[in-house]
Amino acid sequence: MELTETHVLPVPQSRAWEALNDTAILKACIPGCDSIDADGENAYNVTMTAAVGPVKARFKGRMELTEIDAPHTYTIVFEGQGGAAGFSKGSATVNLEPGDEPDTTKLAYSANAQVGGKLAQIGSRLVDGAARKIAAEFFKRFGAQLQGGQQSQDDAAAAETGEDVQEAQEAQEKGKKSWTAWISKS
Secondary structure, eight states: EEEEEEEESSSSSHHHHHHHHHHHHHHHHHHTEEEEEOOOEEEEEEEEEEEETTTEEEEEEEEEEEEEEEEEEEEEHHHHHHHEGGGEEEEEEEEEEEOSHHHHHHEEEEEEEEEETTTHHHOOOHHHHHHHHHHHHHHHHHHHHHHTOOOOOHHHHHHHHHHHHHHHHHHHHHOOOOHHHHHHHO
């Protein structure tokens, strides 16, 4: 799987670099992230829960920052195990440069990952879609953190469950009973 995107961040490059290296900010921004703990210099143990299609698993892994050129670029090398769900491993190169507008930063990244186990059996479309959804939610949260905004718990819960919450709300509005609506109430 390959994923390449560019985002404009609402802060100067030095602030964007600091935020990308702040584990508290990253934990708040990564969907499903339970913990990020230092494991040596520029290395971290990460625990997160992710859902890809019908497979939902808790992943434990390690990421290491390499080829660091502060505050311009680094490469993240990662690997994670999700038990019976499978594994993932890969790398992402992150580049920061001043944005076109004052006090903005252009962040570009290119990620390459491999998955195995049940994740690989699901198919690349679902895996790619889930990765894009997680990345989009990360950058939404990251932008809010950089601007000092905080998502409400309702927004965060809706982001975690996504379409299920929307379907439940629509069913409730129409007065219909559905399993999704019933599960959401409990």
